Amino acid sequence: MKVPAPLVAQQRVLMGPGPSPVPPSVLAALALPTIGHLDPEFLRVMDEVRSMLQTIAGARSGRATAISATGSAGMETCLVNLLERGDRALVVRAGVFGTRMAEVARRAGAEVDTFDVPWGESFDVADLRAFAADRSYRIVACVHAETSTGVLQPLEGLRELADDLGALLVVDAVTSLGGVPVEVTEQGIDALYSGTQKCLSCPPGLSPVVLSDAALERVAARTTPVQSWYLDLSLIEAYWGGERAYHHTAPINMLFGLHEALRLCLEEGLEARYARHARMARGLWAGLEALDLAPRVVPERRLPQLTTVAVPDGVDEAALRRRLLNEFDLELGGGLGPMKGTTWRIGLMGAGATERHVHLCLDALAKVLERDARAATEAAARALAE
Amino acid sequence: MKVPAPLVAQQRVLMGPGPSPVPPSVLAALALPTIGHLDPEFLRVMDEVRSMLQTIAGARSGRATAISATGSAGMETCLVNLLERGDRALVVRAGVFGTRMAEVARRAGAEVDTFDVPWGESFDVADLRAFAADRSYRIVACVHAETSTGVLQPLEGLRELADDLGALLVVDAVTSLGGVPVEVTEQGIDALYSGTQKCLSCPPGLSPVVLSDAALERVAARTTPVQSWYLDLSLIEAYWGGERAYHHTAPINMLFGLHEALRLCLEEGLEARYARHARMARGLWAGLEALDLAPRVVPERRLPQLTTVAVPDGVDEAALRRRLLNEFDLELGGGLGPMKGTTWRIGLMGAGATERHVHLCLDALAKVLERDARAATEAAARALAE
Numbered sequence: 001m002k003v004p005a006p007l008v009a010q011q012r013v014l015m016g017p018g019p020s021p022v023p024p025s026v027l028a029a030l031a032l033p034t035i036g037h038l039d040p041e042f043l044r045v046m047d048e049v050r051s052m053l054q055t056i057a058g059a060r061s062g063r064a065t066a067i068s069a070t071g072s073a074g075m076e077t078c079l080v081n082l083l084e085r086g087d088r089a090l091v092v093r094a095g096v097f098g099t100r101m102a103e104v105a106r107r108a109g110a111e112v113d114t115f116d117v118p119w120g121e122s123f124d125v126a127d128l129r130a131f132a133a134d135r136s137y138r139i140v141a142c143v144h145a146e147t148s149t150g151v152l153q154p155l156e157g158l159r160e161l162a163d164d165l166g167a168l169l170v171v172d173a174v175t176s177l178g179g180v181p182v183e184v185t186e187q188g189i190d191a192l193y194s195g196t197q198k199c200l201s202c203p204p205g206l207s208p209v210v211l212s213d214a215a216l217e218r219v220a221a222r223t224t225p226v227q228s229w230y231l232d233l234s235l236i237e238a239y240w241g242g243e244r245a246y247h248h249t250a251p252i253n254m255l256f257g258l259h260e261a262l263r264l265c266l267e268e269g270l271e272a273r274y275a276r277h278a279r280m281a282r283g284l285w286a287g288l289e290a291l292d293l294a295p296r297v298v299p300e301r302r303l304p305q306l307t308t309v310a311v312p313d314g315v316d317e318a319a320l321r322r323r324l325l326n327e328f329d330l331e332l333g334g335g336l337g338p339m340k341g342t343t344w345r346i347g348l349m350g351a352g353a354t355e356r357h358v359h360l361c362l363d364a365l366a367k368v369l370e371r372d373a374r375a376a377t378e379a380a381a382r383a384l385a386e
Numbered sequence: 387m388k389v390p391a392p393l394v395a396q397q398r399v400l401m402g403p404g405p406s407p408v409p410p411s412v413l414a415a416l417a418l419p420t421i422g423h424l425d426p427e428f429l430r431v432m433d434e435v436r437s438m439l440q441t442i443a444g445a446r447s448g449r450a451t452a453i454s455a456t457g458s459a460g461m462e463t464c465l466v467n468l469l470e471r472g473d474r475a476l477v478v479r480a481g482v483f484g485t486r487m488a489e490v491a492r493r494a495g496a497e498v499d500t501f502d503v504p505w506g507e508s509f510d511v512a513d514l515r516a517f518a519a520d521r522s523y524r525i526v527a528c529v530h531a532e533t534s535t536g537v538l539q540p541l542e543g544l545r546e547l548a549d550d551l552g553a554l555l556v557v558d559a560v561t562s563l564g565g566v567p568v569e570v571t572e573q574g575i576d577a578l579y580s581g582t583q584k585c586l587s588c589p590p591g592l593s594p595v596v597l598s599d600a601a602l603e604r605v606a607a608r609t610t611p612v613q614s615w616y617l618d619l620s621l622i623e624a625y626w627g628g629e630r631a632y633h634h635t636a637p638i639n640m641l642f643g644l645h646e647a648l649r650l651c652l653e654e655g656l657e658a659r660y661a662r663h664a665r666m667a668r669g670l671w672a673g674l675e676a677l678d679l680a681p682r683v684v685p686e687r688r689l690p691q692l693t694t695v696a697v698p699d700g701v702d703e704a705a706l707r708r709r710l711l712n713e714f715d716l717e718l719g720g721g722l723g724p725m726k727g728t729t730w731r732i733g734l735m736g737a738g739a740t741e742r743h744v745h746l747c748l749d750a751l752a753k754v755l756e757r758d759a760r761a762a763t764e765a766a767a768r769a770l771a772e
Contacts, residue, residue: 003438006415027417070637072616204637205591228493
């Protein structure tokens, strides 16, 4: 075959639902010389990644790990380790990722009850409690930040409900970790998974997973093997933990990148990072309003790091996103499922949550929609200054 | 918490069983700016990766993909997609990786018959045929290059045996791909998986998987869902293939790196690459003989890219490897399973199969073992010149 040409850098402005922009020092860490997966220096990197993850996830006990695959594998890790065939699972479906959790739990052999929430809305714990009635469950699972709808689901009350149902609480924090507060211990989360390519601003390829002590006990008490050998947390822990027993060859360079990305989170400070995401979102929302573009989610449930916007009537949204990509190097996301063709998803995640990104996006949207760019950027500037 | 310091480059000479040394242009490709997983530029990268993989694996039909996880996940992908609960699998166990295949197949609900071969030896197809008797199987599975023992298993005759058993032929090519000839179509392989961190000289994190048309038909004809959602090849193919349906966020930068690594293979030329691996191995083996160090595998079954060596009596092998790492920045591998404590594994893989690596390793081994370095490097030089 004809050998393809070497790749050339593409400078995209990443404002979709992830991957988010990756800081130069994270890219530089990715390109550090590869070392062995049992090299003492690498084991130290793993230890530091583990403790930084625990800090960022607010886990004062339990165990954090980075699974050697992307966020959806983190979801599968939590579910296949906590569930055994025939276990009952209660899963909230309010978008693509809750729906995926139910599917993955079913494939793990669980009896899954699904609590359906209209896309773009959050749910009340009281309603979920009423739905669960007096059944008992092995797990209750929901998504903290639904990447498909842009909804931030409050987690208050879920710990108590899980306790009453005899269940472990599983939370998808793929899009929330690093962008809004996630507090594993305080919120009583038993199993949390995330991705690297959202508010952590590392390329995709790893999935942070945090388990509480109760979840670890459940894994240890299993009577059947985990159906996935690759995602078997007991085997993974034997490598990440004290024994350092070979399980699989860890993605060395990806972990170098994640180490740097987590370091940048902690250097900025978590409170400052959350405040930055919130402020940029206020700027974007003010500008969108000036452009007469309507967010799909009510303000009090809207994710600062991911805004879903209704596409104006008569606009071919895919064609418009192609123009943004080709003319402005700007990537926005399209809608999924029932929101396909009618929704844009605008990300302000991690290193992408900056004033420059807010203005660039508003300016480009105004131009392709032929609306007033100046009004939008001035409205954003006022909101950003507040 | 105290924020850890940024990582500092460690310059190791990687001569264990993988990861192998990564060329600078592959590290540079890893650090290209991240772009979206549905960006047309990225889809082009995927297409090129796919066709380069097919060429390197000698697959004139079927489908190649890079699974978004490491080699062991490639193994799991092949097994969980081809096997349904209750299917019969015939698995050859001649080391760690054959043993792992049997375990993964069992966790997929298969009835597994294992054909055991002493570690460090290969098997005759006639013996496997006799073992199989007249039973029928869904798959016959074996390891082409056993990373734990250093044995190269000839694949001749396995296609015919698989046909007679009504089985698909599954081959582990983690350590063989790119180092010795792998010919999916000619050798009649139905499912092959590999890793990036061996003879392809890319960091770990992806697993090339190639399926024949017959294997793709088997996947399409399943009557039950694949137990793993993340590794479900039909869903993965909908993203890699024509529809470009979102499944999970691909590890963008890892695929940039793999693209460059595959390009380097093809630029060198596969025949030249195999010849280079073979020549370097002859140099190493001559030098080891001069050092009175005995390979564990007979020459005609010895992997050029991975040599297992008996540790001399009375030598604390782990302590010696620590010295090599600390004093020479040289990583060799220790033995696994029954070879633990008694075996070293010396890799000459991909970018690590060079004269410099041969001499460096022999020189360092001679020094820490207090043997004649000059005799060893001269013997190696003679063999390299042949």
